[in-house]
Amino acid sequence: MRSVSCIFSMAISLNFRVKGIIMKNLIFILSLCISSFVSANESSGSAAAKEWLKIVDAGNYTESWQKSDSFFQSQLSQSKWDTALKGVRTPLGKVNSRAELGVKEYAALPGVPEGEYLVIQFQTDFQNKKSATETLTLSKSSGQWLPVGYFIK
Numbered sequence: 001m002r003s004v005s006c007i008f009s010m011a012i013s014l015n016f017r018v019k020g021i022i023m024k025n026l027i028f029i030l031s032l033c034i035s036s037f038v039s040a041n042e043s044s045g046s047a048a049a050k051e052w053l054k055i056v057d058a059g060n061y062t063e064s065w066q067k068s069d070s071f072f073q074s075q076l077s078q079s080k081w082d083t084a085l086k087g088v089r090t091p092l093g094k095v096n097s098r099a100e101l102g103v104k105e106y107a108a109l110p111g112v113p114e115g116e117y118l119v120i121q122f123q124t125d126f127q128n129k130k131s132a133t134e135t136l137t138l139s140k141s142s143g144q145w146l147p148v149g150y151f152i153k
Contacts, residue, residue: 045118046103048145049136053122056150057095061085069139069146071112088152093127101133109137112148116140124152 055064065073065081076084101121108114122134137149 045138045140045145046100046120049118049120049138049147052147053098053134053136056085056089059090061089064147067146069141069148071139071141072146072148092129092132092152096125096127098122098124098134112139113141117148118145 052064052067055067061082062078064085065076065078099122101123103118103120106117106119109117109119116139118138118140120136120138122136124132124134126132133153135149135151135153136147138145139148140146
């Protein structure tokens with residue numbers, strides 16, 4: 001009877017170890033899935049940001065306004081946007097280089113409705129200004145990443 005009891009307790013112990021290993025693997029797989037989703041979100045946002053910045057770099061300011069989020073458009077008319085960029089962006093000249101510094105996700109930001117936001121910063125060297133920091137804020141309120149803010153420092 002003692003050997004049966006010993007075998008039974010070893011089987012229970014082994015069963016708990018196997019369940020523990022399965023749980024650890026499941027948690028690991030779930031964390032990979034979540035981090036992959038966050039990474040994919042950031043990647044699609046970064047791609048959208050770079051495409052939009054190409055439009056600005058080409059001097060197509062009206063098109064950049066048209067390809068911005070409706071919240072952005074409601075806060076700033078197309079003509080004011082064109083005037084602002086002609087006064088700030090045009091004098092900087094062409095882009096010599098642009099490197100992404102970082103991406104941060106937010107669910108809320110000051111002055112905008114709650115939602116999904118990415119704030120992406122770029123280190124940019126312009127023809128007439130070296131080492132500027134561009135900050136582009138994107139919203140996913142329309143289902144795709146669209147700009148709601150753009151700043152150059």
